[in-house]
Amino acid sequence: MSLFLALLAVTASPAPTPTLSVSTALLLIAVGLLIFVAKAIADLRAEVQDLRERLTARPTATAEHPSPATSAAPEAIDSTLRAVIAAAVHTAMADQPYRIVAVAQTAHDAGWSLEGRRQVFQSHQVR
Numbered sequence: 001m002s003l004f005l006a007l008l009a010v011t012a013s014p015a016p017t018p019t020l021s022v023s024t025a026l027l028l029i030a031v032g033l034l035i036f037v038a039k040a041i042a043d044l045r046a047e048v049q050d051l052r053e054r055l056t057a058r059p060t061a062t063a064e065h066p067s068p069a070t071s072a073a074p075e076a077i078d079s080t081l082r083a084v085i086a087a088a089v090h091t092a093m094a095d096q097p098y099r100i101v102a103v104a105q106t107a108h109d110a111g112w113s114l115e116g117r118r119q120v121f122q123s124h125q126v127r
Contacts, residue, residue: 085100
């Protein structure tokens with residue numbers, strides 16, 4: 001009878017549940033992270049390639065569409081403004097000889113910001 005109970009106990013015990021060890025779980029997490037990073041790098045490479053293609057496909061400057069650097073030619077300044085500048089130079093130079101070589105518009109109007117920066121630096125005392 002004891003043999004019968006022993007056999008019954010062996011067959012009646014529940015099946016062992018599969019468990020993951022900590023190292024196996026960490027390995028699965030690491031593999032998942034590597035897959036995620038690989039996907040992110042692939043997406044970034046595709047984006048960089050797309051940007052390179054758009055940059056090389058940009059139209060070059062032609063006669064109909066001049067580039068911004070060449071569009072600021074001396075003709076871009078109004079003749080009235082040129083006359084005012086010439087009169088101001090003539091008045092400032094008085095009897096001294098002078099020659100106006102060129103009158104051109106700057107890329108950006110940074111004059112007032114540079115003057116403000118100069119005043120700030122001038123107000124500081126060097127130690």
